[in-house]
Amino acid sequence: MRLLSVAASVLSVASLAAGVAWEATPFNPSAIPLAVRSxxxxSCNVLRLGQGSNGNGVPLNGGWPSFWTGQTMxxxxxxxxxGKAYTWMGVPSVSGSNFSQATQKSVNITSTQSIFVxxxxGVDITATFLSPVEPTDLVKQSFPFSYLSVSAASNDGGSHSVSVYVDISGEWLxxxxxxxxTWQTTQGAINTHQVQLKSQAEFEEISDVSQYGSIYWSTQKTSGTTIQTGQDIVVRGQxxxxxxxxxxxxxxxxEIxxxxxxxxxxxxxxxxxxxxxxxxxLFTIGHVRDPAIEYIVQGNTLQDRSLYFWTEYPTVSAGITAFYADFEAATQRANAFDAKVEADANKISPDYAGIVAxxxxxxxxxxxITTSKNAFGGYNKNDILVFMKEISSDGNVNTADVMMPAWPLFLYTxxxxxxxxxxxxxxYQATGLYPNKWSAHDIxxxxxxATGHNDGLDEAQPVEECGNMLYMALSYAQKTGDNSDLKTYESLLDQWTQYLIEDSLIPANxxxxxxxxGSLANQTNLAIKGIVGIGAMAEIHKLLGNTKQSANYTNIVKSYVPQFLNFATSKTGPHLTLAYNQDDTWGLTYNLFGDKLMKLNIFNESLYEMxxxxxxxxFNQYGVPLDTRHTYTKSDWQLWTxxxxxxxxxRDQFITAVKNFVSDGKFGEPFSDWYDTISGQQSGFQARPVVGGHLALLVLDE
Structure with a gap:
C-alpha cells in the first residue's frame, strides 16, 4: 500500500508550519543518504517538493526512502x-493496527554515516546508516553492501520492553x-532474504535500476529474532x-x-x-550482479568484468559473513575517516565541511571496482578497472567530463x-578502435x-575531453610519483595535445x-582548458625526460597566453568574456583550477585577482551564474572557482551559496549540481558524481 498514513500527512503539514523540529548537523539537506554503495x-531519505517549500524537511518516518530517481524503495x-507500536522509518498504512509515529529528535550526517535519533x-531509537567509504581497500570498497544499526535506550529513566522491525519491499528490484x-530465505547464524526478478536481463536497466542481480537483506540470528515474508499489510500488521x-x-x-x-x-x-x-x-543490505560490466577490449571483443570482491569471497554469503564480522572495525575506520575529512574541511569553514560530508x-x-577472469576461470587480482556511471544526465560510462569534475575526490581519498x-x-582508445583524433567523450x-564508440559518434567535446584527460593523467602522476600511464599512453596524450594546439587558442564552434x-565558438573558458592542457603535456614530457618536446610545448603555451588575453579580456570592464569579442559577456572561468592544481603557473596572478x-x-543569493546567457550555475564549478x-x-561567499542551495528546502532530491542562482530551484541533474569537485579546496589546500 503506497498511501501515507493519516498520521504521516498530519506530521508533514505540522512540519511545514513549525519548521524543522529536530537538530540537524551540519544542516538539513534536500536528501539524506541511507544506503549508497553503487x-x-x-537509497536516500528525501525532502519532496511541496513538503518543504519553506525550507522544512521531513523526518525519517515522514516519507518513503527512494532511489535517486525518486522511485519508492x-x-x-x-x-x-x-506493548505499543510506533513507526520510525517509512510511512506504512495498515488498517486494523493502532500505531503512533516516533518523533525525530536529530539527524547527524557525516561523510560515511547518517544517524537519526x-x-x-520513553525510548530513544537510533538508526545509523553506514555506507563504508574504504578508498584504499579494494575488496571492501567493491562489496556493494551497507549497514543499518538500530539501537534503543531509555530516555526517561524508566525500564522499557523493546522490539524493533525492519522490512524492504520488492520495489528495490x-x-x-x-x-x-522471486525470493528465498536462508536461516542460520545470519538470516538472509535474497530477492530477484524471475526474468533477468543482463546489463540492462529500467529507469536506471538494474534488471538483473539480487538484493540481499540480512540480520544476525539471536534468541529474539523472528522473520517473515508476505504481503506488506499482513507482515507489518503482524x-x-x-x-x-x-x-x-x-x-x-x-509481480512487485x-x-x-x-x-x-x-x-x-x-x-x-x-x-x-x-x-x-544490526542489518545489512546489498545488491549483487555478476558479471557487473561489459567492456570492449583489443580485437573488438567484449569482456565480462566482475566486482573486485569476488577475488576474496567465493560466495556472496561468505562476503556477508565477513561484512558482519567487520562491523565494529568498519565503524572505527568510518569514524576516523569522517573525523579527518571534517577536520580538513573545517580549516576552510563549517559550511564547507557540511558540503563535503x-x-x-x-x-x-x-x-x-572490477576485475577480469583468466582462461582458467580464476580472477585476475592485478587487472583492476574502475567504472563510473554518469548518473542522472546521460547514463554514460566513464564520461571524461564527469570524471574530471569528480577528480578532486579521488586525489584526496x-x-x-x-x-x-x-x-x-x-x-580502449589505445586499441585504435576509436576513430577520432581527439579523446572520446565516454566509453x-x-x-x-562499456562497449565503446567505434563509429566515432559519441558526443563530440574535443577540446574539453582532450584537456580533461591530460589534466587527470598529469595530476595523478604528480600526486603519486607513478609515471607508468604517462609512459604507456604517451602517444595518445601527445595526439590529444596536437589537437589542442590546433583548436585551443581560437576554439571552433x-x-x-x-x-x-549550447555550442559556442571562441569560448574563453574552453580556451583556458586547452591551453592549460598543452602546458600539462609540456610537464608530462619533462617528467618522461623528453626535454626537447617539453620545451616546444612550453614555448607554444607562452606564445598563446598573451594572444588569449588580448582576445578574451573585455574592453569595457575588468573581466574575461564568455567568448572572444563579446565585451559585455562573462562567465565562471573555473578551468583556471587546472593551472593551480598542476602548479603550471601559466597565467599571472593578476588574472586571478581580476x-x-x-x-x-x-553574486546572486545562490551564487554566481555560470555565464551571462542564463541565471543558473553549477555547484562543482562554483567550488572549483x-x-x-x-x-x-x-571564497566563503561561493561556499555559503552552495550550502544555502542544498539546505533551503526548495528541491527534494539528492545533491544537484545545476540550479538557478536567483530562485534556488533545481535546473536539472541530481545524485551525480561531479560533486566530487566540491573537494577542490581540499586538494589545493594540500
Whole structure:
C-alpha cells in the first residue's frame, strides 16, 4: 500500500508550519543518504517538493526512502515498546493496527554515516546508516553492501520492553513494478532474504535500476529474532499487533505491485533502562550482479568484468559473513575517516565541511571496482578497472567530463582509484578502435555497457575531453610519483595535445562539458582548458625526460597566453568574456583550477585577482551564474572557482551559496549540481558524481 498514513500527512503539514523540529548537523539537506554503495544500491531519505517549500524537511518516518530517481524503495522501520507500536522509518498504512509515529529528535550526517535519533514511549531509537567509504581497500570498497544499526535506550529513566522491525519491499528490484519477483530465505547464524526478478536481463536497466542481480537483506540470528515474508499489510500488521513476526514464508511469487511482497526481520531487544547499555540490532543490505560490466577490449571483443570482491569471497554469503564480522572495525575506520575529512574541511569553514560530508558517498556510489577472469576461470587480482556511471544526465560510462569534475575526490581519498578509472578510457582508445583524433567523450552510451564508440559518434567535446584527460593523467602522476600511464599512453596524450594546439587558442564552434548551455565558438573558458592542457603535456614530457618536446610545448603555451588575453579580456570592464569579442559577456572561468592544481603557473596572478574582483560584485543569493546567457550555475564549478579566488571573503561567499542551495528546502532530491542562482530551484541533474569537485579546496589546500 503506497498511501501515507493519516498520521504521516498530519506530521508533514505540522512540519511545514513549525519548521524543522529536530537538530540537524551540519544542516538539513534536500536528501539524506541511507544506503549508497553503487549505481544500483542508492537509497536516500528525501525532502519532496511541496513538503518543504519553506525550507522544512521531513523526518525519517515522514516519507518513503527512494532511489535517486525518486522511485519508492519501501524500507519500513517499526518499534514495539511496552506493548505499543510506533513507526520510525517509512510511512506504512495498515488498517486494523493502532500505531503512533516516533518523533525525530536529530539527524547527524557525516561523510560515511547518517544517524537519526527518534523518540517513542520513553525510548530513544537510533538508526545509523553506514555506507563504508574504504578508498584504499579494494575488496571492501567493491562489496556493494551497507549497514543499518538500530539501537534503543531509555530516555526517561524508566525500564522499557523493546522490539524493533525492519522490512524492504520488492520495489528495490526494478525500475518497473510490473515484473515478477522471486525470493528465498536462508536461516542460520545470519538470516538472509535474497530477492530477484524471475526474468533477468543482463546489463540492462529500467529507469536506471538494474534488471538483473539480487538484493540481499540480512540480520544476525539471536534468541529474539523472528522473520517473515508476505504481503506488506499482513507482515507489518503482524508486528504492529504482536511485537513479533510469525516465522512464516509466503512463496507466492508475483509481480512487485501485486499485494506488495515484503521481506522482514524483527529483534526482541529485551528490557532497556537508564542503567543498561543501549540494546541494538544490526542489518545489512546489498545488491549483487555478476558479471557487473561489459567492456570492449583489443580485437573488438567484449569482456565480462566482475566486482573486485569476488577475488576474496567465493560466495556472496561468505562476503556477508565477513561484512558482519567487520562491523565494529568498519565503524572505527568510518569514524576516523569522517573525523579527518571534517577536520580538513573545517580549516576552510563549517559550511564547507557540511558540503563535503554530503558529497562523498554520492561519488563513491557512482563507481564500481572490477576485475577480469583468466582462461582458467580464476580472477585476475592485478587487472583492476574502475567504472563510473554518469548518473542522472546521460547514463554514460566513464564520461571524461564527469570524471574530471569528480577528480578532486579521488586525489584526496586515493589517487590510485582515479588511475584505474583513467585506464578504462586509455585502454580502449589505445586499441585504435576509436576513430577520432581527439579523446572520446565516454566509453559506453548506457551503463553498464562499456562497449565503446567505434563509429566515432559519441558526443563530440574535443577540446574539453582532450584537456580533461591530460589534466587527470598529469595530476595523478604528480600526486603519486607513478609515471607508468604517462609512459604507456604517451602517444595518445601527445595526439590529444596536437589537437589542442590546433583548436585551443581560437576554439571552433563546439560544446563544452556544460552542453546544456549550447555550442559556442571562441569560448574563453574552453580556451583556458586547452591551453592549460598543452602546458600539462609540456610537464608530462619533462617528467618522461623528453626535454626537447617539453620545451616546444612550453614555448607554444607562452606564445598563446598573451594572444588569449588580448582576445578574451573585455574592453569595457575588468573581466574575461564568455567568448572572444563579446565585451559585455562573462562567465565562471573555473578551468583556471587546472593551472593551480598542476602548479603550471601559466597565467599571472593578476588574472586571478581580476576575476576574483569581478565575481565579488556579481553574486546572486545562490551564487554566481555560470555565464551571462542564463541565471543558473553549477555547484562543482562554483567550488572549483572558490579554490583559486584570491580573496577569502569571496571564497566563503561561493561556499555559503552552495550550502544555502542544498539546505533551503526548495528541491527534494539528492545533491544537484545545476540550479538557478536567483530562485534556488533545481535546473536539472541530481545524485551525480561531479560533486566530487566540491573537494577542490581540499586538494589545493594540500
Amino acid at each position: 549505481p544500483f544500491l542508492s 519501501a524500507w519500513t522501520g517499526l518499534a514495539y515498546i511496552d 527518534l523518540s517513542a514511549g 526494478s525500475g518497473s513494478n510490473i515484473w515478477t519477483a 508486528f504492529l499487533n504482536h511485537g513479533t513476526l510469525a516465522n512464516t514464508f509466503n512463496n507466492n511469487f508475483r 505491485s501485486n499485494s506488495w511482497p515484503v521481506f522482514a526481520h524483527a529483534h526482541n531487544l529485551g528490557t532497556v533502562s537508564s542503567k543498561s547499555k543501549p540494546a541494538s540490532a 554530503l558529497s562523498i558517498r554520492q561519488v563513491f556510489g557512482a563507481i564500481e 586515493n589517487p590510485t582509484l582515479g588511475k584505474y578509472m583513467l585506464d578504462v578510457n586509455f585502454r 559506453g552510451a548506457n551503463y553498464p555497457k 563546439q560544446i563544452s562539458t556544460d552542453d546544456f548551455a 576575476q576574483t574582483a569581478w565575481y565579488a560584485s556579481h 572558490a579554490s583559486w579566488v584570491t580573496n577569502t571573503t569571496v
